Amino acid sequence: MADKNNFEVTPWDVEGNVDYRKLVEKFGTERLTDDLKERIYENADARNLYIDRDFVFSHRDMDKILKDYEEGNGFFLYTGVGPSGPMHIGHIISFKMTKWFQENFDVNVYIQFPDDEKFWTRDRSYDEVEEFAKDNLMDVAAVGFDPDKTFVFKNTEYIGNMYKAATKLAKRINNSVVSAVFGFDSSTNIGLNFYPALQLLPTFFEERRCLIPAGIDQDPYWRVQRDVAPKFNRHKAAQIHNKLVPALTGPEGKMSSSRPRDAIMLNDGPEDVRKKVMERAYSGGQVTKKEHREKGANLSVDVAYQWLKNLFLEDDKKLEEIGRKYSNGEMLTGEVKEILVDKINEFLEEHRKRRDEKGEELKEKMMYDGKLARRMWDRNIDLG
Ligand code: TYM
Numbered sequence: 001m002a003d004k005n006n007f008e009v010t011p012w013d014v015e016g017n018v019d020y021r022k023l024v025e026k027f028g029t030e031r032l033t034d035d036l037k038e039r040i041y042e043n044a045d046a047r048n049l050y051i052d053r054d055f056v057f058s059h060r061d062m063d064k065i066l067k068d069y070e071e072g073n074g075f076f077l078y079t080g081v082g083p084s085g086p087m088h089i090g091h092i093i094s095f096k097m098t099k100w101f102q103e104n105f106d107v108n109v110y111i112q113f114p115d116d117e118k119f120w121t122r123d124r125s126y127d128e129v130e131e132f133a134k135d136n137l138m139d140v141a142a143v144g145f146d147p148d149k150t151f152v153f154k155n156t157e158y159i160g161n162m163y164k165a166a167t168k169l170a171k172r173i174n175n176s177v178v179s180a181v182f183g184f185d186s187s188t189n190i191g192l193n194f195y196p197a198l199q200l201l202p203t204f205f206e207e208r209r210c211l212i213p214a215g216i217d218q219d220p221y222w223r224v225q226r227d228v229a230p231k232f233n234r235h236k237a238a239q240i241h242n243k244l245v246p247a248l249t250g251p252e253g254k255m256s257s258s259r260p261r262d263a264i265m266l267n268d269g270p271e272d273v274r275k276k277v278m279e280r281a282y283s284g285g286q287v288t289k290k291e292h293r294e295k296g297a298n299l300s301v302d303v304a305y306q307w308l309k310n311l312f313l314e315d316d317k318k319l320e321e322i323g324r325k326y327s328n329g330e331m332l333t334g335e336v337k338e339i340l341v342d343k344i345n346e347f348l349e350e351h352r353k354r355r356d357e358k359g360e361e362l363k364e365k366m367m368y369d370g371k372l373a374r375r376m377w378d379r380n381i382d383l384g
Contacts, residue, residue, distance in 0.1 A: 044104035061238035080112035083133035085257030090245035120191035142355035147365035216241035285333035296329035
């Protein structure tokens with residue numbers, strides 16, 4: 001339930017209109033400062049749209065990651081997705097962010113598919129979860145990770161290599177911690193009680209420091225990780241957090257596979273996208289054309305403008321022009337939505353092309369045959 005701030009963010013649900021300033025305080029993370037952004041860009045020798053526009057906005061120990069990198073010790077990346085339906089535009093952001101770090105820092109990536117978690121949390125059969133996993137794996141493959149430096153694994157498949165280390169972690173995490181952090185109670189099934197050990201374990205796959213690009217809703221897991229890591233004499237994991245893309249219909253809650261009508265799914269065709277954006281995207285414009293020309297749009301609640309700003313429109317000048325003309329009433333909602341529809345369709349078309357042409361081959365490599373995957377299948381994960 002939403003708390004006194006009128007919003008609530010957990011790994012399973014987002015309620016209300018999230019105030020990210022307050023959330024940073026509540027979760028105890030840090031805002032990405034301009035200095036830190038510049039230091040990331042200097043080391044990467046590249047800029048990043050999501051960071052530029054503050055959609056990726058918060059972190060823990062990003063400064064330590066950069067220090068490790070600058071001193072030649074390197075780091076590694078870890079992220080994941082729970083196969084609970086087809087993936088949407090919100091899901092892909094942390095993967096694109098992870099790819100950006102891999103591309104510009106040349107580091108290993110580990111991607112977890114917790115099929116077990118989705119079986120435990122959702123009213124789904126294993127067959128359904130496995131079908132979603134198959135489909136989601138193709139989307140992850142289409143992101144374009146380096147197939148020799150990326151390992152993608154489903155928990156139910158890789159568990160043999162992880163189980164011993166997971167038992168060691170599990171022994172150090174007690175029920176009072178998971179109840180306080182995740183709100184587990186006596187009705188929670190015991191699978192979920194154990195699951196945090198499995199989501200934490202990949203942060204220890206290498207001795208180096210781990211950086212996790214993910215939505216801020218996953219943060220509760222990392223608080224437990226940071227609590228338990230010193231007990232094994234290992235690094236606390238660093239994170240870089242993205243905000244959560246809301247549903248098309250407005251700022252409340254987050255986009256979710258369980259509400260596909262209000263989400264842009266990665267498999268939506270050009271006409272689906274047009275229809276959803278035109279009919280469902282919440283507008284900050286005025287009701288009548290006359291009123292709009294007089295008063296202009298409220299950009300802060302306008303979904304089309306916010307999506308262009310946060311996710312799709314790289315061109316700063318163009319964005320500034322749209323913002324100016326839309327907020328003074330020169331541009332109408334329909335015109336701004338048209339620009340967004342084209343941008344989304346361009347993005348999805350490229351994604352689908354990579355998925356169709358390369359998805360299968362890349363997936364096999366990242367799961368089984370690539371250099372890192374082969375090494376990981378030979379390893380028994382150890383926590384000392
Ligand atoms: P899941 O499947 O809920 O989400 C996968 C990733 O997508 C992010 N995300 C979003 N980002 C922006 N806008 C949204 N509307 C939105 N919805 C979801 C999530 O924050 C996440 O980064 N338990 C995890 C799977 C997991 C994982 C991990 C995630 C296992 N290991 C390591 C991150 C890092 C889950 O069910 O995520």
